[in-house]
Amino acid sequence: MPLKTVYKAQIENLQVLDENGVFDEKLAPEGKPERLADDQALEAYKFMIVCRHLDEVAFKLQRSGRMGTYPQNKGQEAAALGVALAARKGEDFFCPCYRENAALWWHGLPMHYILLHWMGDERGNQIPEGVRMTPLSIPIGTQMLHATGIAWAYKIRKEPRVAITFFGDGATSEGDFHEAMNFASTLQVPCVFICQNNHWAISVPREIQMNSETVAQKAIAYGMPTIQVDGNDLFAVYKAAREAIERARAGGGPSFIEAVTYRLGDHTTADDARRYRDPNEVEAWIGKDPMIRLRKYLSARGLWDDARQAEHEEKAKVIVSEVVKTAEGIEKPTTDDIFDHTFAGPLPVELERQKATMRTSSLGQEPEQAGLSGEARRM
């Protein structure tokens, strides 16, 4: 057989709840673990209301000069939260990018931390004890390797934990993505890779970013289980994430999930997407908003109505204004903070001197030198 097929692969796309609120019962039958139960779906929806509201407020904080650059998460809540619901809080570990706030908050990150981060304060990264995640990651594509390493530690120590990493479509172009996927697969570590394909990397559309038909097929290179899901469908994301996470936990190695979603806002507050993006495209995606379809689903099941919507929007306002107050109430750090966490132990002498004097010049720092200056003048 001199010309023979030695390998075959295909990519499946999963959607459970479509944009009209139609639910595919066969794919996630009522009562089965792969189906989010009503109370979970309800909680998730309420949580999304808060997340979305905080997202809008964060945008305004930047606009009014009370916060630095901020990347809106609007429209991507289901992709984040579907994964968070499928992971074990307090056990599994997240290595996020910056567009899955909902997942981090759901797993216990105090909401004001993310504001603090964007307010230019490292304390927004000072993840509290028991909250299992790395802080928001700025350099694109670099955090997946950390997730792989963390998952590797779990494997070595035989802990039934999973590391889950989030990143964008653009991030899959970085070499580190490739290395993380390859390490995870060769080492068969419990790591789940979630790509939020929101179609844009700042101004660069997916078609310029890559020439592959799907992002999901990138995992084929590593022989890694992979799937494309409708990322605006909480149920699809949950089902796929649950399967991947539990496979990883059971020793079945890493998986890749492409969650197809859309960046409804600008890239960040420093960006103006009108420069490069067709408004019709945005328009079309507004209809696919994950919250709209989830609301339809809940309403159809008699779990939601306009009154409850109004009530929870009010609640969200209260929560969010509390969060903003907390973040803004935190005083500017002292200059000692610049130095104190450089190393664990006592600072090196020179650094201690810099900290004490807030100077790098040598004159006026050492008593002996002060004494010497008399000599200098005599010279």
Add this chain to the structure above:
Amino acid sequence: MPLKTVYKAQIENLQVLDENGVFDEKLAPEGKPERLADDQALEAYKFMIVCRHLDEVAFKLQRSGRMGTYPQNKGQEAAALGVALAARKGEDFFCPCYRENAALWWHGLPMHYILLHWMGDERGNQIPEGVRMTPLSIPIGTQMLHATGIAWAYKIRKEPRVAITFFGDGATSEGDFHEAMNFASTLQVPCVFICQNNHWAISVPREIQMNSETVAQKAIAYGMPTIQVDGNDLFAVYKAAREAIERARAGGGPSFIEAVTYRLGDHTTADDARRYRDPNEVEAWIGKDPMIRLRKYLSARGLWDDARQAEHEEKAKVIVSEVVKTAEGIEKPTTDDIFDHTFAGPLPVELERQKATMRTSSLGQEPEQAGLSGEARRM
């Protein structure tokens, strides 16, 4: 259709001439351009004899202290030469690694250049005018991006040229491999990626290097045409390379070829593969030597016999000893050579000073300073 297949792919394996010398006429019919003609095959075989001999002599040069570390190419000649035969000499461009000497020599690199390189002399990299290639590349996995960039220039300038890059199985683990493949595919440049999968990266076998069943499937991530070929089969390599190169030349974009071969020697002369490699594995591959089967093929066609073999082995010895003489006859460069090619123009003042004095210290360099030293003693 909520669970639907959105993408399918498969990997084919091509073998035309098997290890027993059996030829598949259907895959490469006599007289067709995808079939190497008899005279080409004959020339190639004769050339391989020289290459193999030089490879053995290079090994001995290192052992006798006349050359530094050297990586033997033994057993991989068909993978290199099959590609070289399919490419246009003087037009297409090679970005090699260090295990395709045969391809470089076939395309005009003076043979002693490669010895010079391993003798620790940059002039082994001083590619002559008209010879279209970059020098041997030491940092693994980095040269594929250069090939992509070169191919990009061809595309911009609408030149009917192709850039061809060689690398090992280990190299596909580097992030740069991924970035090169992605750039090449998104930009649709005329670049052909040849992976010599020789099963080992120093002591690391392919199975530890990657978890994918083939190397060829890595190209699926980029939506790039890809194939696995028997790399010890000159005809298969030629056919696949020709197709890829001519597709690229015609504007059809990049391709990937996995040439499955085997490193018959140690990784380099600094290595001792017995530490980590099963001798039975090597034994099995010795039978698959590309030269043995090509010789069988030529003999079967009445183009070769023991007498010609002996004759050409003698010729090879003469050629090779000439090459060694040339390389060893080249005198040590002057120390000016350390400096002169740092920049195009005149050297920066400090560097010029370093060159002139072969010193970095400031004392004894400047006349004025010498004068000042009297003052110093008075101080």
Add this chain to the structure above:
Amino acid sequence: MPRSDMMIEKGLTLVDAINEALAQEMEHDQRVILLGEDVGLNGGVFRVTDGLQKRFGVDRVVDTPLAESGIMGTAIGLAMAGMRPIPEIQFEGFLGPAYDQLTNHAARYRTRSRGAITIPLTVRVPVGGGIHAPELHSDSPEAIYAHTPGLKVVMPSTPYDAKGLLIASIRDPDPVIFFEPKRVYRSFREHIPEEEYTIPIGQAKVVSEGTDLTVVTWGASVFECLAALDRMPEDVSVELIDLRTIYPFDADAVVESVRKTGRCVVVHEAPKTAGMGAEISSIIQEHCFLHLKSPVQRVAGFDTVMPYYKLELDYLPDATRIAESIQQTLAY
């Protein structure tokens, strides 16, 4: 592109000057192409390449995938093949992934091939702090590249210098890192010639002449130094040197000045330890030893990671710290 009314009236910002230089070089040299993340339709995140894709087409102003090593590595390939690529790395913090290609290939190719293969590329990189940006958007890694043989490192501080130095960099047959101090991007305007001109790489500029002390600096710190000079008593005469090129830097200009003044303060944003200040201080010591009346001082960033923006102004050397150091040095 004809200059806007604003430019004609008030002059060009640093951004305008760079944009004009790029346009003019692209106009007269078909080999010049721009590549990088968001440099096309979006005109770059700082709008430095604004309008250039529209003018020169998508084949010459190319939005690449998000991969800095890929950008640098393919730019190297383009350069090898006779093009004059100008890759943009979006922020200096993202030079990290491109580090290997830049230092182990771009910088080495001419000498490793003994001149057979050369890499005429100009990497444009916004640099430095002070704009309230997120993490990894405010660093100053110039010393790293000055310590890398085979690279030239340029950092203009004014629109005039930026245009002249960028054109010189593009025409230079070797790789140049062109650092653009982002704090200065739009901080002021300057009238500069519309026609093309070059400023030689490797020449410092005496911003103000003086006799009592020399201040050596570059990039955005030039303006902090000017502010510090403003605070000096009337009778203190300070010479301010804007290095403009970090490698090969103009040691002669520095040495000449310090031989005259006998005192020197070097100012930069990067961490003190093993920064360029150390090199300049050492060169001065080596060549002005007997002229020195006081030790050369370094006013630099601290040896810590650049803090997030709430603290960045505490980190960056400012007029107060500079002025104080000048006075201490004078008093020594």
Add this chain to the structure above:
Amino acid sequence: MPRSDMMIEKGLTLVDAINEALAQEMEHDQRVILLGEDVGLNGGVFRVTDGLQKRFGVDRVVDTPLAESGIMGTAIGLAMAGMRPIPEIQFEGFLGPAYDQLTNHAARYRTRSRGAITIPLTVRVPVGGGIHAPELHSDSPEAIYAHTPGLKVVMPSTPYDAKGLLIASIRDPDPVIFFEPKRVYRSFREHIPEEEYTIPIGQAKVVSEGTDLTVVTWGASVFECLAALDRMPEDVSVELIDLRTIYPFDADAVVESVRKTGRCVVVHEAPKTAGMGAEISSIIQEHCFLHLKSPVQRVAGFDTVMPYYKLELDYLPDATRIAESIQQTLAY
């Protein structure tokens, strides 16, 4: 592993000492794991990890894919999760692809997370020239990492120091780059304690005491300096300091010595410009200004790419260049 007869009789090489330190730390601390290219069955290309996979198993001595960023990045993840990873980068030239993970993550994580996440990793990297190796196998990038806040940079020159410093590095709660001068790997043997011991990071060692001039160096250059000292006339008394830690380096030891001798020569293999010699020279000037009788001299690599091996001995500072510089400095 019990010591071999050879070790008992003649002492340990640098390679032996490092191997012993690794084995002992792995023995008493389950969190310690080794990872890198060819570190397993093959024992590393320099055999530094020889026998360790056999002893500690494939889960604790791990052959990774060929990807330095992957090695560094997963090591960071391992460290975050409470392990004590010791990645090996095969040669200093291949730190390039790992540069981003090392400098932008490992070095920054403690401070960017205000202590919540820490990275106790020790990167082992053979360094320096002189072994007739191919391209990119002979560089000395220590200044680059000394200029990177958040990293500690260590370079022992003897088996005794290597063992003590490596154990200290492994136990250090922060990232350490542990450079191993490959020219010294097997150049001599030394009797060193079999039990574990540490040498504090940040302490220089006075190799020989003297009163006329101070030589500061580290790594393989220590032995070139010793050879130079041998050539000095009887009446010349030179103090030789082996820095051992490049960051945070022992400025006090250097300053104290130069305040005594008044003269100094710094020696290193890396290119002169913006190398560590500049930092040391500057620190001396800042803190010994009035004690200095002559300018601090730098005997260093040239500001060129490290040449291929035919010329490497012409590039590297040798006893002749060092001795000459000492004499010029003394004569000044």
